[in-house]
Amino acid sequence: MSKLAVNDKKTLDSLGEASSAQHEEYLTLGDCCWFALNEKLGWGGPTPCNYLSTVDEFAKSLGEVESWKFWRRLYRGRQSAFLDVLSEAAWGIHFRDYGYPAQFEAPFGDHPVESKDADFSVLLEGEKWWLDVISLGVEKPTPPANQHVAASVGRRDVTSIAAELGRKARNKYKRKFKDAVRSRSIHDCRIGILVCVLKRESSILQPFLALETTDEVCVPAGVFDDEHPGLDLVAVHTLRASAESDVLRPVPLCTWVRPGARWM
Structure with a gap:
């Protein structure tokens, strides 16, 4: 994910610094980076650390074109895009780990x-x-x-x-x-x-x-x-x-x- 951010002339830290995570909308990629940057990761259920680990792991399995499309959806999509794409990433990892060929x-x-x-x-x-x-x-x-x-x-x-x-x-x-x-x-x-x-x-x-x-x-x-x-x-x-x-x-x-x- 760090490499994809750099390709978009950003860093994960800069995304975190630009977010306060103080809003009532859905969690975004920038919000997760804010939580990681400020070491505020402890609550019940999935945490921002889990979210970032999941999208990062899935991005590793994608080719250059696919990973760029994935990044754009994560960062530049609608407000709920990050959590929506998170679900897709979890399934993509699941198929990969069980040896099911998936496009x-x-x-x-x-x-x-x-x-x-x-x-x-x-x-x-x-x-x-x-x-x-x-x-x-x-x-x-x-x-x-x-x-x-x-x-x-x-x-x-x-x-x-x-x-x-x-x-x-x-x-x-x-x-x-x-x-x-x-x-x-x-x-x-x-x-x-x-x-x-x-x-x-x-x-x-x-x-x-x-x-x-x-x-x-x-x-x-x-x-x-x-x-x-x-x-x-x-x-x-x-x-x-x-x-x-x-x-x-x-x-x-x-x-x-x-x-x-x-x-x-």
Whole structure:
């Protein structure tokens, strides 16, 4: 990452010095550099140190062109871009470490500039998968109309959460893959949506942790119906580091697979 910063006429320290990390928006690359620069890295769950280690580890596996595109998305994207791309980096490291050949930002068509692309194309157990990662953002609650409604805010069960996650995955499929499937730009392959809830853990994680097994979470209606041909997987996950490494890895919360498809 230091080399990519220098290529952009910056340093990681300068990014940290330019950030105060005192704002109410999503954490950025500069914010993480600020925390590292000021040695403020200790709180529960993933830390800025984990974030920086993860994007740095993934960048090492990319070629010159890919790494520059990766840097631009990390540093020059929209406010939430850093945490969004973080999820992709964790999956890229996962595929690499398990020996699955993966192409980052793989175009659907023969003309990469004109074509849409998936976050990854991966060969898994002899089958080609097109995979896109979505990172759910925090949604501002609608002010309750009365006190009774106010008392129930935040009390969501797994079924209602699963329905929302399924809807997000379907919408992502429609935006990214529907036209490509219809035009046969992609065919004879599998399609999956990897749903990261890192930014929404406060409202999503606890109901899942209370389950004895994620088999209790039924596939939401409409995920694998005829309106979504080719959609074979929705993998809901968050990110955590192991005791041996600061690098974040995908941690599954529940995985829905179309009958007949195989997922790792």
